[in-house]
Amino acid sequence: xxxxxxxxxxxxxxxxxxxxxxxxxxxxxxxxxxxxxxxxxxxxxxxxxxxxxxxxxxxxxxxxxxxxxxxxxxxxxxxxxxxxxxxxxxxxxxxxxxxxxxxxxxxxxxxxxxxxxxxxxxxxxxxxxxxxxxxxxxxxxxxxxxxxxxxxxxxxxxxxxxxxxxxxxxxxxxxxxxxxxxxxxxxxxxxxxxxxxxxxxxxxxxxxxxxxxxxxxxxxxxx
Amino acid sequence: xxxxxxxxxxxxxxxxxxxxxxxxxxxxxxxxxxxxxxxxxxxxxxxxxxxxxxxxxxxxxxxxxxxxxxxxxxxxxxxxxxxxxxxxxxxxxxxxxxxxxxxxxxxxxxxxxxxxxxxxxxxxxxxxxxxxxxxxxxxxxxxxxxxxxxxxxxxxxxxxxxxxxxxxxxxxxxxxxxxxxxxxxxxxxxxxxxxxxxxxxxxxxxxxxxxxxxxxxxxxxxx
Numbered sequence: 128x129x130x131x132x133x134x135x136x137x138x139x140x141x142x143x144x145x146x147x148x149x150x151x152x153x154x155x156x157x158x159x160x161x162x163x164x165x166x167x168x169x170x171x172x173x174x175x176x177x178x179x180x181x182x183x184x185x186x187x188x189x190x191x192x193x194x195x196x197x198x199x200x201x202x203x204x205x206x207x208x209x210x211x212x213x214x215x216x217x218x219x220x221x222x223x224x225x226x227x228x229x230x231x232x233x234x235x236x237x238x239x240x241x242x243x244x245x246x247x248x249x250x251x252x253x254x255x256x257x258x259x260x261x262x263x264x265x266x267x268x269x270x271x272x273x274x275x276x277x278x279x280x281x282x283x284x285x286x287x288x289x290x291x292x293x294x295x296x297x298x299x300x301x302x303x304x305x306x307x308x309x310x311x312x313x314x315x316x317x318x319x320x321x322x323x324x325x326x327x328x329x330x331x332x333x334x335x336x337x338x339x340x341x342x343x344x345x346x347x348x349x350x
Numbered sequence: 351x352x353x354x355x356x357x358x359x360x361x362x363x364x365x366x367x368x369x370x371x372x373x374x375x376x377x378x379x380x381x382x383x384x385x386x387x388x389x390x391x392x393x394x395x396x397x398x399x400x401x402x403x404x405x406x407x408x409x410x411x412x413x414x415x416x417x418x419x420x421x422x423x424x425x426x427x428x429x430x431x432x433x434x435x436x437x438x439x440x441x442x443x444x445x446x447x448x449x450x451x452x453x454x455x456x457x458x459x460x461x462x463x464x465x466x467x468x469x470x471x472x473x474x475x476x477x478x479x480x481x482x483x484x485x486x487x488x489x490x491x492x493x494x495x496x497x498x499x500x501x502x503x504x505x506x507x508x509x510x511x512x513x514x515x516x517x518x519x520x521x522x523x524x525x526x527x528x529x530x531x532x533x534x535x536x537x538x539x540x541x542x543x544x545x546x547x548x549x550x551x552x553x554x555x556x557x558x559x560x561x562x563x564x565x566x567x568x569x570x571x572x573x
Contacts, residue, residue, distance in 0.1 A: 229466060232459040244451050
């Protein structure tokens, strides 16, 4: 079966891509520039796709909808330069300011359109249990409803695959280590500097996941 | 209440905009360039928005996602130059080739993201009963599922307004005539030439709607 993987360049989608390939799926990957502050992750997505032999512009599409983020999806720390990225734990209520309005539905909708055009049977996303507290569009019932909307809105049915949706990030790191996923190419930090800042919610969560998994962390953190 | 109207530049969304303003909604409009063959309709959307005093780039956003259509949503007569637009009635099975994969979910998702960012309570689309035969993403149950996905995927609830969803196009023309909607500025033809071709499904449906409504048709058709 063919599957379209939404590849952000983060740790979770990097392991998802490794996992889909390992399971024998014929993989297409799609990466979105939605005007995110940490567009450094897009470079990571390109490197990860290259690592796995995907072909830029063909089996790996980079889709620039940065104007959508900049003109329409304002108010989030990830799309509004004037809103600061909060420090602290990824699941803290303060992280709500990093929610981008309707982000996953936008990305899923476009990825699904491509999947249908390619006669792919599925779209896969690397959301995990740690996302649920803050991001409503990472919860199981959102994906169930979105899958139903996709089924009703098109002549073909697509499966929305979210294999890590009940996993901790530590479990994803363990799985990635087994698959020899290129963790060092992936990017988590919301600040999007030269190195991972080590203090923002995603850095805290990333570092903690490696520790809990007992897997050496190849990430260079600023602090 | 504030509402985001998806304005294609076609007849239905032109009347929808007129109707929303007449009902006292504070209106924002959004128009998508998704690489449609008949991008002539975008010029119509700009003229219609101007007619109603909307402000380009501010209360009327033109969003260019033509690369999404060109790179991802291939196989439709509306996005693939090599696929011809069929002639005949709008409800003919042959019109299926004009279906663009997941088009309404993509546009609704982006419009909804903007609506949430603006604290709008609703997104409105001008779909009508004549669309149901060929376009699954114009049917009531699709919009019900999409509204549910939007509710579950965000911290605020949005209403997806489709006031014409059970109306014939003739009823929309009648309503538009009462509102003095600028029919002459709107565009239907899928061929997208200088004039309406008069032969494609949307031209046939447009002409028929004026005749059935008993409203003078200001459209200049090629044949």
